Amino acid sequence: MYAVNVRDHFMIAHSFRGAVFGPAQRLHGATYVVDLELRREALDADGIVVDIGLATQVLREELAALNFRNLDEQPEFAGRNTTTEFLARVIFDRIAARVAAGALGPHALPGAQGNGLTQMRVTLNESHVAWASYEGRLPMQPGG
Amino acid sequence: MYAVNVRDHFMIAHSFRGAVFGPAQRLHGATYVVDLELRREALDADGIVVDIGLATQVLREELAALNFRNLDEQPEFAGRNTTTEFLARVIFDRIAARVAAGALGPHALPGAQGNGLTQMRVTLNESHVAWASYEGRLPMQPGG
Amino acid sequence: MYAVNVRDHFMIAHSFRGAVFGPAQRLHGATYVVDLELRREALDADGIVVDIGLATQVLREELAALNFRNLDEQPEFAGRNTTTEFLARVIFDRIAARVAAGALGPHALPGAQGNGLTQMRVTLNESHVAWASYEGRLPMQPGG
Amino acid sequence: MYAVNVRDHFMIAHSFRGAVFGPAQRLHGATYVVDLELRREALDADGIVVDIGLATQVLREELAALNFRNLDEQPEFAGRNTTTEFLARVIFDRIAARVAAGALGPHALPGAQGNGLTQMRVTLNESHVAWASYEGRLPMQPGG
Amino acid sequence: MYAVNVRDHFMIAHSFRGAVFGPAQRLHGATYVVDLELRREALDADGIVVDIGLATQVLREELAALNFRNLDEQPEFAGRNTTTEFLARVIFDRIAARVAAGALGPHALPGAQGNGLTQMRVTLNESHVAWASYEGRLPMQPGG
Amino acid sequence: MYAVNVRDHFMIAHSFRGAVFGPAQRLHGATYVVDLELRREALDADGIVVDIGLATQVLREELAALNFRNLDEQPEFAGRNTTTEFLARVIFDRIAARVAAGALGPHALPGAQGNGLTQMRVTLNESHVAWASYEGRLPMQPGG
Numbered sequence: 001m002y003a004v005n006v007r008d009h010f011m012i013a014h015s016f017r018g019a020v021f022g023p024a025q026r027l028h029g030a031t032y033v034v035d036l037e038l039r040r041e042a043l044d045a046d047g048i049v050v051d052i053g054l055a056t057q058v059l060r061e062e063l064a065a066l067n068f069r070n071l072d073e074q075p076e077f078a079g080r081n082t083t084t085e086f087l088a089r090v091i092f093d094r095i096a097a098r099v100a101a102g103a104l105g106p107h108a109l110p111g112a113q114g115n116g117l118t119q120m121r122v123t124l125n126e127s128h129v130a131w132a133s134y135e136g137r138l139p140m141q142p143g144g
Numbered sequence: 145m146y147a148v149n150v151r152d153h154f155m156i157a158h159s160f161r162g163a164v165f166g167p168a169q170r171l172h173g174a175t176y177v178v179d180l181e182l183r184r185e186a187l188d189a190d191g192i193v194v195d196i197g198l199a200t201q202v203l204r205e206e207l208a209a210l211n212f213r214n215l216d217e218q219p220e221f222a223g224r225n226t227t228t229e230f231l232a233r234v235i236f237d238r239i240a241a242r243v244a245a246g247a248l249g250p251h252a253l254p255g256a257q258g259n260g261l262t263q264m265r266v267t268l269n270e271s272h273v274a275w276a277s278y279e280g281r282l283p284m285q286p287g288g
Numbered sequence: 289m290y291a292v293n294v295r296d297h298f299m300i301a302h303s304f305r306g307a308v309f310g311p312a313q314r315l316h317g318a319t320y321v322v323d324l325e326l327r328r329e330a331l332d333a334d335g336i337v338v339d340i341g342l343a344t345q346v347l348r349e350e351l352a353a354l355n356f357r358n359l360d361e362q363p364e365f366a367g368r369n370t371t372t373e374f375l376a377r378v379i380f381d382r383i384a385a386r387v388a389a390g391a392l393g394p395h396a397l398p399g400a401q402g403n404g405l406t407q408m409r410v411t412l413n414e415s416h417v418a419w420a421s422y423e424g425r426l427p428m429q430p431g432g
Numbered sequence: 433m434y435a436v437n438v439r440d441h442f443m444i445a446h447s448f449r450g451a452v453f454g455p456a457q458r459l460h461g462a463t464y465v466v467d468l469e470l471r472r473e474a475l476d477a478d479g480i481v482v483d484i485g486l487a488t489q490v491l492r493e494e495l496a497a498l499n500f501r502n503l504d505e506q507p508e509f510a511g512r513n514t515t516t517e518f519l520a521r522v523i524f525d526r527i528a529a530r531v532a533a534g535a536l537g538p539h540a541l542p543g544a545q546g547n548g549l550t551q552m553r554v555t556l557n558e559s560h561v562a563w564a565s566y567e568g569r570l571p572m573q574p575g576g
Numbered sequence: 577m578y579a580v581n582v583r584d585h586f587m588i589a590h591s592f593r594g595a596v597f598g599p600a601q602r603l604h605g606a607t608y609v610v611d612l613e614l615r616r617e618a619l620d621a622d623g624i625v626v627d628i629g630l631a632t633q634v635l636r637e638e639l640a641a642l643n644f645r646n647l648d649e650q651p652e653f654a655g656r657n658t659t660t661e662f663l664a665r666v667i668f669d670r671i672a673a674r675v676a677a678g679a680l681g682p683h684a685l686p687g688a689q690g691n692g693l694t695q696m697r698v699t700l701n702e703s704h705v706a707w708a709s710y711e712g713r714l715p716m717q718p719g720g
Numbered sequence: 721m722y723a724v725n726v727r728d729h730f731m732i733a734h735s736f737r738g739a740v741f742g743p744a745q746r747l748h749g750a751t752y753v754v755d756l757e758l759r760r761e762a763l764d765a766d767g768i769v770v771d772i773g774l775a776t777q778v779l780r781e782e783l784a785a786l787n788f789r790n791l792d793e794q795p796e797f798a799g800r801n802t803t804t805e806f807l808a809r810v811i812f813d814r815i816a817a818r819v820a821a822g823a824l825g826p827h828a829l830p831g832a833q834g835n836g837l838t839q840m841r842v843t844l845n846e847s848h849v850a851w852a853s854y855e856g857r858l859p860m861q862p863g864g
Binding site for chain 4: 001002003004005006007008043046047048049051052053055105
């Protein structure tokens with residue numbers, strides 16, 4: 001199995017609901033340094049897992065949609081705790097949809113040369129002592 | 145699959161028996177920076193893999209039992225080489241027992257919301273060029 | 289010159305005023321991984337720059353006063369942009385006052401064995417690509 | 433599953449063919465910081481995954497064969513793009529062959545105490561924002 | 577003294593002349609992860625050392641002029657060994673000239689609010705075990 | 721001012737005397753990842769601060785003299801607490817003596833081309849949250 005990883009970051013405000021979160025129930029924020037890892041069984045004809053320029057661009061675009069925002073005010077997260085692990089899944093789903101729509105090129109699709117991308121992992125590093133991630137198969141299965 | 149990781153460290157003295165260890169047969173020591181990674185298939189009702197405060201506390205307690213000690217004098221390690229990979233397993237087993245006893249809360253148990261924690265990995269980083277880990281399923285199987 | 293550094297972190301929300309900040313004028317947040325570096329010319333009688341346990345505790349206490357807060361609502365920052373470099377200075381000043389009040393012990397004071405602490409640097413790492421710091425002499429001079 | 437990782441690096445020049453590579457079609461170069469991760473199900477009689485001294489030496493030898501070279505002029509890479517992921521596989525294959533030839537000692541072989549090494553991962557870190565890896569089972573299967 | 581640091585990277589090929597370089601006399605290459613640290617005595621009216629967006633942009637532009645190139649063929653380096661420390665100085669000089677020309681805005685100039693930028697350090701990290709840097713005062717003095 | 725840094729590590733056992741050390745009064749140990757930073761005002765004729773191969777070798781030799789040892793039993797440390805900052809100074813002094821004896825070559829000596837090495841810093845990273853260093857001028861002054 002081959003893998004390629006690209007890294008970027010975003011900075012947000014949010015708060016959590018539930019006694020388990022203690023002082024994190026107050027409005028606070030975080031820097032998330034994000035690793036996007038893409039995997040496939042065989043390389044394509046260019047000798048790559050994915051066009052790293054496109055992967056970097058798609059990651060930057062998806063993080064830009066969240067960057068410098070108060071997640072408590074984003075309608076799509078209403079009623080949800082935007083924990084690190086929850087956000088890892090949100091970014092996974094958004095990028096998986098972009099991959100399925102061809103944003104990483106035709107070689108990234110199922111059935112392409114080398115059979116395309118088959119797995120993905122999104123990791124959010126939130127400090128020097130904590131991170132969370134979500135990984136799953138590509139293309140996404142109905143119901144995740 | 146979701147994962148959450150917390151990090152802490154401990155510092156010990158020890159020596160090894162066996163020609164394979166060369167100068168490490170002498171009494172020496174190490175700083176181990178420990179990563180505890182906990183995984184589950186679905187988030188609980190709070191949107192988390194685990195109560196990160198409890199996970200941090202359990203990791204700190206288990207490392208405190210080893211910290212600032214000469215492992216050659218610990219009865220539980222008599223006749224064993226306390227290599228990095230061996231210690232990764234020791235810490236895995238101790239934390240797995242704590243999880244099973246409810247130390248990470250009821251949501252971490254098998255059958256809980258989101259089915260609880262199903263995998264764990266303990267990594268001991270011993271320098272900028274070497275680390276070792278042990279990973280396995282939760283709850284632990286008889287015989288490991 | 290000797291130096292000792294301890295590290296901890298805090299997570300806050302804030303926003304900035306001024307066109308130079310672009311999208312960071314929106315309410316967002318950050319994780320700051322903080323390095324506290326303490327320097328002196330000679331070691332004390334125990335062979336140390338500072339009691340590392342006390343230094344860790346003082347750093348934790350000062351960061352706790354900021355942690356999990358929206359800095360826009362803190363009265364002491366009214367009318368100020370709480371930039372990374374500004375916060376580095378805030379933390380420097382607060383810890384310098386603690387040092388002067390004896391929080392790091394008598395050996396840290398001017399005129400102590402080895403002449404005590406003479407310099408300090410506070411660095412706030414805000415992502416994998418950016419950090420800011422403030423450094424100065426101890427004891428603080430009037431007017432900074 | 434146990435794992436041990438050792439790290440070293442090498443520095444090469446190369447160029448790529450294909451529009452997907454953009455300016456990387458020009459002759460340029462890279463530092464690759466290489467992680468070699470070796471895995472097995474049970475420890476050997478010494479309590480180790482592998483003789484870390486031998487693993488370090490084999491990694492150094494295989495990287496030395498590539499270090500300080502222009503890969504465009506190496507006959508074994510003629511007609512191939514020596515991408516990060518391609519090189520991860522090259523190094524995987526070379527070290528897997530060394531393992532099979534006994535370079536990591538008899539305990540690393542299939543059927544040895546603890547059943548020997550069963551998996552390996554080679555990761556090439558090429559910058560603070562990108563890495564690639566290849567992982568597979570040991571011993572290598574025909575056709576890889 | 578305040579400081580702000582931004583980070584980026586570039587990848588080049590080159591060779592060295594002189595027996596001291598051993599195998600690095602062959603054509604090879606490197607990834608350089610570059611830290612640009614800018615310092616000033618007092619913050620400007622916005623509460624910043626420098627417009628971090630402009631600093632990031634200027635660093636990226638100067639690295640782009642070197643990125644994905646064979647430095648042996650760059651006329652400006654003819655007859656010079658493009659060592660890590662030499663390149664740190666090259667980038668220092670180029671960015672210092674950009675600062676003097678106003679690329680980081682009027683507040684970065686000598687005599688500006690807070691007296692502008694007074695020191696700069698450029699560090700090139702070339703592997704996990706080696707880096708080099710050049711630091712000096714701003715504005716640059718004749719003869720460097 | 722130019723600087724070059726090389727990194728290596730060593731692993732030791734020791735204990736401390738004095739109530740300030742708390743549980744670290746017990747026999748324990750540490751991994752120290754060591755940064756050796758060498759500085760000079762101008763490059764030599766080869767375009768370097770120092771022969772990085774020699775610097776790496778001298779660092780390795782000096783760390784080898786300490787590596788895999790119980791410092792409590794080393795006669796040269798009798799009656800001393802071998803704290804991280806104390807060890808930084810020990811290694812500084814030993815390498816400074818090697819530099820003065822020509823171990824880094826004639827270009828590293830005072831009065832050489834570019835005036836040789838003028839400053840040195842030795843940093844011992846003992847965990848992900850703590851380090852200590854000693855820096856001073858070269859050649860060493862009597863009385864340090």
